[in-house]
Every structure is written in structure tokens, then in C-alpha cells.
Amino acid sequence: MKINILAFGIAKDIFGGPSVSVELGNDANVSNLKYALEKEYPKLKQLASYMIAVNNEYALPGDGIHSNDEIAIIPPVSGG
Amino acid sequence: MKINILAFGIAKDIFGGPSVSVELGNDANVSNLKYALEKEYPKLKQLASYMIAVNNEYALPGDGIHSNDEIAIIPPVSGG
Amino acid sequence: MQTQIKISNQPLDIQTCIDWVMSPESGGIDVFIGTVRNTTKGKAVLRLEFETYEKMAVTEMDKIAAQAGEKWPVQKLIVHHRTGILKVGEAAVVIAVSAVHRAAAFEACRYMIDTLKQTVPIWKKEVFEDGGVWVAAHP
Amino acid sequence: MQTQIKISNQPLDIQTCIDWVMSPESGGIDVFIGTVRNTTKGKAVLRLEFETYEKMAVTEMDKIAAQAGEKWPVQKLIVHHRTGILKVGEAAVVIAVSAVHRAAAFEACRYMIDTLKQTVPIWKKEVFEDGGVWVAAHP
Numbered sequence: 001m002k003i004n005i006l007a008f009g010i011a012k013d014i015f016g017g018p019s020v021s022v023e024l025g026n027d028a029n030v031s032n033l034k035y036a037l038e039k040e041y042p043k044l045k046q047l048a049s050y051m052i053a054v055n056n057e058y059a060l061p062g063d064g065i066h067s068n069d070e071i072a073i074i075p076p077v078s079g080g
Numbered sequence: 081m082k083i084n085i086l087a088f089g090i091a092k093d094i095f096g097g098p099s100v101s102v103e104l105g106n107d108a109n110v111s112n113l114k115y116a117l118e119k120e121y122p123k124l125k126q127l128a129s130y131m132i133a134v135n136n137e138y139a140l141p142g143d144g145i146h147s148n149d150e151i152a153i154i155p156p157v158s159g160g
Numbered sequence: 161m162q163t164q165i166k167i168s169n170q171p172l173d174i175q176t177c178i179d180w181v182m183s184p185e186s187g188g189i190d191v192f193i194g195t196v197r198n199t200t201k202g203k204a205v206l207r208l209e210f211e212t213y214e215k216m217a218v219t220e221m222d223k224i225a226a227q228a229g230e231k232w233p234v235q236k237l238i239v240h241h242r243t244g245i246l247k248v249g250e251a252a253v254v255i256a257v258s259a260v261h262r263a264a265a266f267e268a269c270r271y272m273i274d275t276l277k278q279t280v281p282i283w284k285k286e287v288f289e290d291g292g293v294w295v296a297a298h299p
Numbered sequence: 300m301q302t303q304i305k306i307s308n309q310p311l312d313i314q315t316c317i318d319w320v321m322s323p324e325s326g327g328i329d330v331f332i333g334t335v336r337n338t339t340k341g342k343a344v345l346r347l348e349f350e351t352y353e354k355m356a357v358t359e360m361d362k363i364a365a366q367a368g369e370k371w372p373v374q375k376l377i378v379h380h381r382t383g384i385l386k387v388g389e390a391a392v393v394i395a396v397s398a399v400h401r402a403a404a405f406e407a408c409r410y411m412i413d414t415l416k417q418t419v420p421i422w423k424k425e426v427f428e429d430g431g432v433w434v435a436a437h438p
Contacts, residue, residue: 079421159282
């Protein structure tokens with residue numbers, strides 16, 4: 001399945017735009033997504049950390065990803 | 081010497097006015113003053129506590145009192 | 161550290177206090193506002209009356225502000241305290257503290273109000289329908 | 300507890316936030332204001348740029364406000380966070396909390412800003428003369 005990932009902050013700079021698409025297996029989880037993203041964009045590994053959000057909630061590595069989910073990459077936050 | 085004592089809050093109610101005079105020996109200290117005041121106004125002993133200020137500073141029991149000092153009785157404070 | 165301490169019988173202006181502590185060097189401002197509550201231990205409060213030994217109150221507030229400035233890297237600190245008769249909802253005290261980092265602002269502001277309530281010669285009478293009580297006077 | 304969470308690209312109005320949390324039941328209000336500092340590690344900051352994942356940011360702020368309400372007896376809690384381009388001295392965030400007693404207001408307000416800075420998807424870029432840096436992005 002093709003997954004669209006929203007990007008913010010430095011992730012937007014790394015991706016060169018506000019979203020990217022990756023191709024994942026149909027039973028993919030967050031961990032698989034991070035692996036695929038880091039392969040394509042190795043600079044992600046230089047970040048202090050980053051999280052994946054699924055449908056506006058922080059997701060754990062084992063959480064599944066479905067083609068209609070809203071997926072976002074959350075680099076280290078710095079609001080306030 | 082005759083000492084004038086400023087009163088605030090509940091002390092003003094106990095004294096029935098914003099100040100009282102007491103007669104003290106010339107080498108009197110804060111402790112002597114409290115004793116004299118409590119003799120005249122026993123209700124002071126019902127307060128949770130009270131302090132004496134000499135020239136706008138909290139005074140200790142052994143601190144001396146002089147006829148030209150500004151003396152005040154400070155019942156429990158409750159500002160803020 | 162810059163400090164401004166004021167006692168006034170006029171309504172306090174919160175925004176003025178905040179504007180005074182704001183500075184391009186600060187990253188965080190903490191503000192405490194003490195307001196008149198409508199009940200105490202379940203009894204309806206009609207109004208508060210604040211009385212102060214003004215000269216000594218200013219001296220004491222100057223002292224605790226200086227202590228706060230020694231304990232935390234504060235940039236600006238302001239305390240405006242009201243006296244006289246206050247209605248429910250009105251501000252009795254405004255304390256605002258600015259600092260480079262927020263921890264200092266929070267901690268200095270908390271220190272100011274906690275210490276003010278213990279040492280500054282200001283007295284509050286809560287007036288109920290059946291009379292007035294000087295707060296904290298009796299055990 | 301009543302809560303108001305807002306993200307806006309317009310200048311924040313501090314007084315409006317304070318007025319919103321004031322109530323006749325409260326005795327204490329604590330307010331935190333995060334402002335744009337003119338230097339970071341000795342380098343002059345020209346401006347800040349805030350970006351947010353707005354839907355999720357509001358969800359996260361609702362969550363931490365609810366947590367604050369469980370931890371402390373808070374009456375009203377408001378968070379207004381700015382986005383877009385901010386000049387030095389401008390307010391990036393205003394958090395105001397009212398409670399019957401001041402300890403709850405202070406602690407809930409501190410919890411809100413500390414947790415917001417850890418979990419809410421908002422990103423700040425500090426812009427210097429020689430370019431911009433996303434704060435906290437790199438170790």
C-alpha cells in the first residue's frame with residue numbers, strides 16, 4: 001500500500017516538502033514505516049529523536065498502519 | 081518613658097483605636113513592651129501570635145526600645 | 161534585577177504589571193493574581209477590607225524581592241498590592257516575574273506570594289452577612 | 300474544570316486569557332507567558348517561526364489539560380499558542396489557570412508548560428543573521 005506522510009519542522013526540510021509517500025506491505029507497522037523512511041532519508045537518523053503519529057495520536061513501534069490512516073512524522077517538538 | 085504604639089488589623093480593634101500609649105522604663109526592651117501591653121489588653125494573648133516592629137523592622141524580644149522609635153504591633157498578617 | 165513595589169487603593173492593572181516585566185532578554189514570565197473569592201468555608205463573602213502598615217509593608221516587600229533575586233536569576237519583578245475595600249472577583253495582588261528561563265520566573269513568583277503572605281504587614285478582613293473577621297488572627 | 304485551547308497566527312491577547320479564567324469562586328490565578336528572547340547561546344535572534352500540526356496539537360493540549368484537571372483542583376484553564384513569524388518580545392504562548400487556592404494554580408500551570416514543551420507538536424525555528432535552526436531537532 002502507498003502511505004502518505006505529513007512532515008513538519010525539520011522533517012519538512014529533510015523531505016524537501018510537507019509530505020512524502022512510501023510503499024509499505026499491507027500489514028506494516030510503525031517500525032516498518034520508520035525503517036522505510038530512514039532508508040530513503042538517512043538524515044532522519046541524525047535527529048535527536050522522532051515519533052510517528054497515527055490519526056493525531058503518538059504511535060508505538062508495533063502499532064499497525066492502514067491505508068486510510070493520517071500519518072505524520074513528529075521531529076523533536078519545541079513549542080511554548 | 082512614654083511609648084506610642086501603632087496598631088493595625090485586629091490589634092486596632094483590641095485597642096479601640098489606631099494607637100495606644102504605654103509607660104515603660106528607660107531601658108525597656110520588646111519583651112517588656114509585650115508584657116505591659118498584654119497586662120492592659122489581655123485579648124492580645126488570644127491572638128494566634130503577634131510581633132513588634134521597631135522602625136519598620138520586625139524586632140526580637142531582647143531588642144531595646146527608645147523613646148524616638150516608631151513602634152508598631154503586628155498581629156498575624158494575611159495579605160495577598 | 162529591576163524591581164517595582166507598589167501599594168495602592170485603586171484597582172490593580174494586570175496588563176500594566178505584565179508590560180513592565182516584559183523584556184527582549186526574557187523568555188518566560190510568571191504572573192500570580194490573588195483575587196477575592198466569594199466564599200470561605202462555605203460562607204458567602206460580601207467583600208474584603210485590606211489594611212496595611214504601608215511603610216513597613218513596602219520595606220518587607222523590597223526585602224523579599226531582593227531575596228528572590230539572590231535565589232533565582234530574575235530579570236524584572238513587580239508587586240502591586242491593593243488596599244481598601246474590594247469586591248468579590250477583584251485583584252488583591254499582582255506579582256509578575258520575568259527571567260531568561262521559565263523555572264526562575266515560576267519559582268521566584270511562588271516564593272514572593274508565599275513569603276508575602278507570611279511576613280508583609282497587610283491584613284485582610286473578610287466581611288460576611290453577619291460581620292467581619294480578621295483572617296488568621298486567631299488560632 | 301472549564302478549558303479553552305486555541306492556536307492562532309494572530310498576536311495573543313494576555314488580558315483576554317486572564318479575564319477568561321477569572322471567576323468569583325477562585326482565589327488564585329497563575330499565568331505563564333512565553334516570550335521571544337533576543338539571544339540564544341549568545342547569538343542574536345532576529346525572529347522565531349512557529350509551525351504546528353494543528354489538529355494533533357489541539358488534541359494533545361486537550362489531553363494535558365485534562366491530566367492537569369485530574370491532578371489538581373483547577374477551575375478554569377486556558378492555553379493560547381501562537382504560530383507563524385514572531386518578533387523578539389512577542390508572546391508565543393499564554394497559559395492561565397484559576398483555582399480556589401494558589402498551589403493548584405501554580406502547579407497546574409507549571410505542569411501545562413513543561414508538558415506542552417515535551418509533547419505538543421509545535422516546532423520553533425530560531426532565525427539568526429546566518430540562517431535558521433529548528434530548536435531541539437539535533438542532539
